[in-house]
Amino acid sequence: LAKTTQPISMDSYEGQEVNITCSHNNIATNDYITWYQQFPSQGPRFIIQGYKTKVTNEVASLFIPADRKSSTLSLPRVSLSDTAVYYCLVGPSGAGSYQLTFGKGTKLSVIP
């Protein structure tokens, strides 16, 4: 599975857009990029998944450049409730891939 690197922590003020970048230089052709969010005392929650270009849902956007060696999770106008740890995962979608290896993640702190 591709190794990922993301910042350990980030701070942001309420109402700002937050971009969290994840590096995955050895991403394979059939790998997808998936982001999870974890609040304190809760299990991780799926946010968004993509393969290339841009994916948007009601929670976030995911930007993936053409070389796919990195990806950026974008959270629009964050609020205090967005304070959480965000994990970037990279792996294939086929059989045998379900390691779902979570790294340390990025701890996002939203400041009033």
Next chain:
Amino acid sequence: DAGVIQSPRHEVTEMGQEVTLRCKPISGHDYLFWYRQTMMRGLELLIYFNNNVPIDDSGMPEDRFSAKMPNASFSTLKIQPSEPRDSAVYFCASSPTGLFTKAFFGQGTRLTVV
């Protein structure tokens, strides 16, 4: 749907005792996963099942750990005997189909072994 249900939410036990953690996956989900989370090691996959069959248990730390899934709606993770280093939050997750798609996690069981 109530989501993935784990019990108990908290467990405190003495070293050497047997501990059993329980999980009820979301109905219709073919995959079930057990994870362990600690500050030092983060979130680690212990074992996962597909259609009640254990597929990969390479993450199980040692023979003291065992997991079963007797039917599609129930799974257990047992630690016998427990040790202080087993203290962690244990998560169960389930997924409907395919791999690396959405996995739904339970609230976790916080285990403290004293």
